[in-house]
Amino acid sequence: MSDDALTELRQRADRLDAEHVATDRRDAFELPEGVTYLDGNSLGALSLAARDALRDAVDRQWGRQLIRAWNESRWWTAPERVGDRIAELVGAPAGSIVVGDSTTVSLYKAVYAAARLRADDSRRVVLTDPDSFPTDVHVTRGVCDQLGLTLELVHPTEAASRLEGSNDVLLAAYSHVDYRTGELWDLAAITRAAHDAGALACWDLCHSAGVVDVDLAGGGADFAVGCGYKYLSGGPGAPAFLYVAPAHLPRFTNPILGWNGHATPFAMSPEHVPAEGITRARVGTPPVLGIVALEGALTAYDGLSVGDVRARSLSLTGFFLDCLDLLGIDLPVATPREDTRRGSQVSLRHPDAYAVVQALIARGVIGDFREPDIVRLGFAPLYLSHGDVLDAATALREVLVGEEFARPEHRRRDLVT
Amino acid sequence: MSDDALTELRQRADRLDAEHVATDRRDAFELPEGVTYLDGNSLGALSLAARDALRDAVDRQWGRQLIRAWNESRWWTAPERVGDRIAELVGAPAGSIVVGDSTTVSLYKAVYAAARLRADDSRRVVLTDPDSFPTDVHVTRGVCDQLGLTLELVHPTEAASRLEGSNDVLLAAYSHVDYRTGELWDLAAITRAAHDAGALACWDLCHSAGVVDVDLAGGGADFAVGCGYKYLSGGPGAPAFLYVAPAHLPRFTNPILGWNGHATPFAMSPEHVPAEGITRARVGTPPVLGIVALEGALTAYDGLSVGDVRARSLSLTGFFLDCLDLLGIDLPVATPREDTRRGSQVSLRHPDAYAVVQALIARGVIGDFREPDIVRLGFAPLYLSHGDVLDAATALREVLVGEEFARPEHRRRDLVT
Numbered sequence: 001m002s003d004d005a006l007t008e009l010r011q012r013a014d015r016l017d018a019e020h021v022a023t024d025r026r027d028a029f030e031l032p033e034g035v036t037y038l039d040g041n042s043l044g045a046l047s048l049a050a051r052d053a054l055r056d057a058v059d060r061q062w063g064r065q066l067i068r069a070w071n072e073s074r075w076w077t078a079p080e081r082v083g084d085r086i087a088e089l090v091g092a093p094a095g096s097i098v099v100g101d102s103t104t105v106s107l108y109k110a111v112y113a114a115a116r117l118r119a120d121d122s123r124r125v126v127l128t129d130p131d132s133f134p135t136d137v138h139v140t141r142g143v144c145d146q147l148g149l150t151l152e153l154v155h156p157t158e159a160a161s162r163l164e165g166s167n168d169v170l171l172a173a174y175s176h177v178d179y180r181t182g183e184l185w186d187l188a189a190i191t192r193a194a195h196d197a198g199a200l201a202c203w204d205l206c207h208s209a210g211v212v213d214v215d216l217a218g219g220g221a222d223f224a225v226g227c228g229y230k231y232l233s234g235g236p237g238a239p240a241f242l243y244v245a246p247a248h249l250p251r252f253t254n255p256i257l258g259w260n261g262h263a264t265p266f267a268m269s270p271e272h273v274p275a276e277g278i279t280r281a282r283v284g285t286p287p288v289l290g291i292v293a294l295e296g297a298l299t300a301y302d303g304l305s306v307g308d309v310r311a312r313s314l315s316l317t318g319f320f321l322d323c324l325d326l327l328g329i330d331l332p333v334a335t336p337r338e339d340t341r342r343g344s345q346v347s348l349r350h351p352d353a354y355a356v357v358q359a360l361i362a363r364g365v366i367g368d369f370r371e372p373d374i375v376r377l378g379f380a381p382l383y384l385s386h387g388d389v390l391d392a393a394t395a396l397r398e399v400l401v402g403e404e405f406a407r408p409e410h411r412r413r414d415l416v417t
Numbered sequence: 418m419s420d421d422a423l424t425e426l427r428q429r430a431d432r433l434d435a436e437h438v439a440t441d442r443r444d445a446f447e448l449p450e451g452v453t454y455l456d457g458n459s460l461g462a463l464s465l466a467a468r469d470a471l472r473d474a475v476d477r478q479w480g481r482q483l484i485r486a487w488n489e490s491r492w493w494t495a496p497e498r499v500g501d502r503i504a505e506l507v508g509a510p511a512g513s514i515v516v517g518d519s520t521t522v523s524l525y526k527a528v529y530a531a532a533r534l535r536a537d538d539s540r541r542v543v544l545t546d547p548d549s550f551p552t553d554v555h556v557t558r559g560v561c562d563q564l565g566l567t568l569e570l571v572h573p574t575e576a577a578s579r580l581e582g583s584n585d586v587l588l589a590a591y592s593h594v595d596y597r598t599g600e601l602w603d604l605a606a607i608t609r610a611a612h613d614a615g616a617l618a619c620w621d622l623c624h625s626a627g628v629v630d631v632d633l634a635g636g637g638a639d640f641a642v643g644c645g646y647k648y649l650s651g652g653p654g655a656p657a658f659l660y661v662a663p664a665h666l667p668r669f670t671n672p673i674l675g676w677n678g679h680a681t682p683f684a685m686s687p688e689h690v691p692a693e694g695i696t697r698a699r700v701g702t703p704p705v706l707g708i709v710a711l712e713g714a715l716t717a718y719d720g721l722s723v724g725d726v727r728a729r730s731l732s733l734t735g736f737f738l739d740c741l742d743l744l745g746i747d748l749p750v751a752t753p754r755e756d757t758r759r760g761s762q763v764s765l766r767h768p769d770a771y772a773v774v775q776a777l778i779a780r781g782v783i784g785d786f787r788e789p790d791i792v793r794l795g796f797a798p799l800y801l802s803h804g805d806v807l808d809a810a811t812a813l814r815e816v817l818v819g820e821e822f823a824r825p826e827h828r829r830r831d832l833v834t
Contacts, residue, residue, distance in 0.1 A: 030480050032480075035483070039484045042484050043479070043484045046475065051476070055472075058468050058471060058652070059468070062652055062653055064449045066448075066449075066452070066456065066460060066462065066463075066783060067459050067460045067783060068778075070832075071831040071833050075653060075833075100519075101518070101519070101522065101701075102518070102701030102702055103702065104700045105518065105675075105700055108672075130687050134685050134687055134689075135674075135675045137687040137689075138674040138676065138679070138687075139673060139675055141674065142673065142689070153687070227702075235479060235705070235706050236478075236492060236706060237492075237702050237705035238706075254559075255525075256521060256556060256559065257552075257558065257559035258519070258522075259521070259552035259555065260521075266788070266833065267788060268550075268787065270547050270549075270551055270555075272551075272559070283521045283522055283525075284518075284519030284521030284522055284552060284657070285519055285520065285644075285646070285654050286654050288652070289471070289654060289655075289707055289710060290707055291654070366484060368484065371683070371685045415488055415494075416487035416488050416492075416493045416683065
């Protein structure tokens with residue numbers, strides 16, 4: 001391509017960055033020099049506020065308040081407090097979200113509770129997406145096996161027709177965004193189809209929370225879970241969140257009965273009396289350090305509307321798609337080009353996808369590989385600019401044009417891909 | 418009492434501290450000036466190595482290695498690696514312990530797996546201690562309800578006779594140390610009684626790991642769980658550990674099927690194939706920050722034998738009991754005086770126990786209250802000295818003699834007691 005075309009793209013990037021300056025939170029994060037980080041959908045970048053919150057939690061709260069920090073630093077109520085902050089990002093009312101366990105454990109609780117709410121002699125089927133992140137399929141199948149239910153693997157595009165006119169489905173458990181292709185599914189439509197068939201709907205928001213204007217309440221979702229360490233930048237292994245629609249809370253049955261979900265935990269009674277509200281979804285002592293870090297990270301959203309963040313995200317991914325076209329990168333794009341069907345990532349297919357990702361990393365552009373042939377590039381909107389997007393696209397062009405992916409050093413697989 | 422008696426006690430404290438100098442790890446912890454911390458059995462004191470490990474994990478690993486830290490900083494294998502370090506403290510072989518979820522979730526997995534191993538038409542009964550920490554009773558009852566089993570509340574002193582000659586029990590699930598009284602139960606004897614009756618044994622080591630010379634393998638325990646944030650000082654809400662006897666691993670059924678317990682997690686297969694070994698007990702993405710902090714904290718045990726730590730612990734609690742006698746503190750002692758029956762705490766009964774604890778805290782001696790009438794004083798051996806023990810005893814004497822517990826400000830209850 002000509003230098004002129006590149007100059008024009010650079011000018012466009014600058015113009016778009018100026019347009020979206022209100023959602024630029026780059027100063028809230030630390031990223032190494034020379035790195036363009038397109039893996040915030042796997043591990044969000046270091047949040048400076050998370051780091052500071054963690055230091056305070058360790059040095060002052062743990063170190064000096066000691067056991068008193070449970071009251072003085074409000075550790076005990078942190079799962080609900082941080083849940084309320086996340087609720088603002090995913091269109092949920094206060095008191096409907098709790099954080100603490102992993103996504104998988106949270107989903108186990110959601111699917112189990114849904115089944116207990118709705119399973120009867122005629123309703124024995126749970127639908128889920130065979131292309132969901134595997135843990136979703138595993139944990140859902142596990143609950144079905146435990147309760148004698150049938151798991152049916154139905155792609156999201158077929159979910160509505162499978163549900164229509166049926167009366168055997170009790171739950172449709174879907175991911176909001178396909179973790180590989182980045183396709184955004186219609187939460188409201190699938191939820192409506194489930195409800196019309198008398199079923200419940202459970203959503204995995206791992207790849208939409210914080211970047212898509214999720215509307216759990218408006219969409220009628222019954223249950224949802226989501227991850228704290230991807231776009232929310234809560235840190236490695238950050239606690240996940242669990243949403244239970246308020247209408248279901250009085251009959252929410254937690255399969256893992258622990259003291260943190262008890263109505264009066266410090267009465268130390270051997271009888272389990274579930275707490276009112278979302279607290280009954282808690283289990284054991286919460287991972288305080290992880291929750292505190294997540295709470296710090298969420299301050300990056302202070303003063304922002306998630307709608308504006310979504311607009312920035314779409315602008316970034318849309319600009320990247322344009323760059324692919326204008327730079328002549330003609331890899332098959334697995335991600336829908338329509339805004340309404342796209343999460344916050346762009347996935348490309350390449351037969352040597354793993355090596356392409358490694359070659360990009362060697363150029364300072366960090367994305368990741370997903371089986372079997374996906375180059376996955378996530379665009380965390382709070383700390384990426386349109387300039388970064390252009391840098392990534394030009395690096396990808398170099399990798400492909402120079403066939404850098406063919407070098408042997410880019411083919412060595414690590415334990416974690 | 419006379420000044421002479423106090424002087425003599427002080428000399429004895431100094432002599433005992435000199436005798437046990439090899440297990441003094443006070444320098445590995447930070448405690449506020451003027452505080453005698455007798456609540457390390459609820460939240461262990463700040464470990465400096467945990468703090469440093471966490472800083473490195475945040476600033477360098479998360480901040481600069483970013484997603485690459487899963488390989489470069491060995492985050493992925495941390496649950497098993499830290500499990501192996503804990504195994505050395507509780508007499509378990511390498512490859513039998515994993516860390517990650519909360520104690521309650523870990524116990525849920527253990528009880529469920531035990532039931533799946535052993536429940537049949539004739540064995541439908543699970544025994545547990547009505548006086549166990551409530552979460553143990555709740556989660557065990559929950560599994561029983563799910564699987565149609567019967568929970569029988571049988572005190573540890575009655576467990577052997579309940580088991581003898583029976584053939585209906587599938588699991589005896591007990592706590593190694595009573596969290597209120599500090600009584601240490603005979604793990605090997607109860608396990609033997611369970612095995613003689615064809616049942617399995619599961620142990621909660623929350624109040625013994627790191628302070629009692631637990632011998633899981635020698636005692637024949639089938640399953641065990643324990644806490645990372647008490648004597649192990651992993652930090653608030655630190656991940657718990659789960660032990661599965663190697664003989665049971667091939668048939669261990671995890672009720673919560675997640676991608677971290679999969680044989681080939683990065684193949685991203687929708688079929689769940691359990692990993693070999695203890696890895697199959699993993700569930701979701703592990704709480705990396707919490708595990709890293711715990712790994713740091715465990716370095717306090719480097720170069721120590723747990724037998725020597727146990728000897729120091731018994732010396733501390735034994736000296737405290739002597740101080741009570743010699744200082745004329747005649748509260749009923751809930752904790753056994755025999756070394757073989759005592760964990761690492763001393764619990765006293767007082768009708769105003771809550772206020773007594775608050776009055777002690779006002780004097781800088783931090784213990785805790787447990788319903789209904791327990792003043793609970795934990796002696797974390799690594800950072801407490803016999804001098805601290807004497808300070809605590811003299812403070813207690815002042816609180817009682819001066820009736821300081823009668824002051825109104827000591828009766829106000831906080832959320833977390």
